[in-house]
Amino acid sequence: MCVSNKSKLTNQIMEIPSPPSRITFLHDKDKRMQNLYYDIDIRSTYNKTKLRNVKRKYWKYAKFLSDIYIERVQRLVWEFGCIRDNAFCDWQKAKRISLNNIHNPTTEIEGNRNHKYYVYREADDEFESMRIEEQLYDQVISLVQDKIKDISKHLKDIRFYKLCAHCETMNNVTISGCKSKHKLCYDCIYNKKECPVCEEDMGLLHCDICYRYKKELVNTGCKNKHQTCKVCLGKIKRKNNLCPFCRETCSKNQPAVVPIYVEGTQHTVEEMEEMDESYFASSRIMSYR
Ligand SMILES: [Zn+2]
Ligand SMILES: [Zn+2]
Ligand SMILES: [Zn+2]
Ligand SMILES: [Zn+2]
Helix, strand or coil: CHHHHHHHHHHHHHCCCCCCCCCCCCCCHHHHHHHHHHHCCHHHCCCHHHHHHHHHHHHHHHHHHHHHHHHHHHHHHHHHHHHHHHHHHHHHHHHHHHHHCCCCCCHHHHHHHHHHHHHHHHHHHHHHHHHHHHHHHHHHHHHHHHHHHHHHHHHHHCCCEEECCCCCCEEEEEECCCCCCCEEEHHHHCCCCECCCCCCECCCEEECCCCEEECCEEECCCCCCCEEEHHHHHHHHHHCCECCCCCCECCCCCCCCCCCECCCCCCEHHHHHHHCHHHHHHHCCCCCC
């Protein structure tokens, strides 16, 4: 028991965590593509020109590899496959002849059989190494294509990113209700009544339905003059048109809900919410003007 424990311990000590292995990129002079792939963190880059340049590099490289893959690699895999199959047939033929002459073996027949076997083995090895090369191309091309998709998505995500005046990170921002109109990210403005930069009151009102501070509240149209924010009222009107506080029907005479536009976009908050709820959540857009 003692011995096995000791050997276990030794094994643990011996296991030095190796750095994550980098895939060798094909036709990659000075490892430029490899370094670009592993050393540049796309998600923390907000410079759109730089991102587009990097994307272009990947795109060119993927195109270059795909051309070689289609014109050379796939053709060779096919050719080597044919050579191997023919060699296999030849070997089987030589084997048959050898078996037919089993009672009368000659050095010529046996030599031919051995020779054909080695020819087949060699052809098979070449075919397999070509297949490995094909897989390598496949792997690198798909890695690069995934990266291109990643960059495109990231570029889309950061379309309206600006520097938050409070935490100084790039993010979707909302203009604060303060006099200086500070641009603030969701985390810095969420549920605050005062601008975190100048500590000025933003003049916001609390909506008791969505629990957020909004610029404006509107009457639901019930007799009790209950109020919600415009976004909530829009949802209520579409759902059942009942005041969420007293369950009374919201008045039809209530003015139509004025569309609220998401900062930096052409879309209303409701459109954005309907378009893609996950997008709305992930991009953390504030739901007031
Ligand atoms: Zn912030
Ligand atoms: Zn401010
Ligand atoms: Zn609300
Ligand atoms: Zn009510």
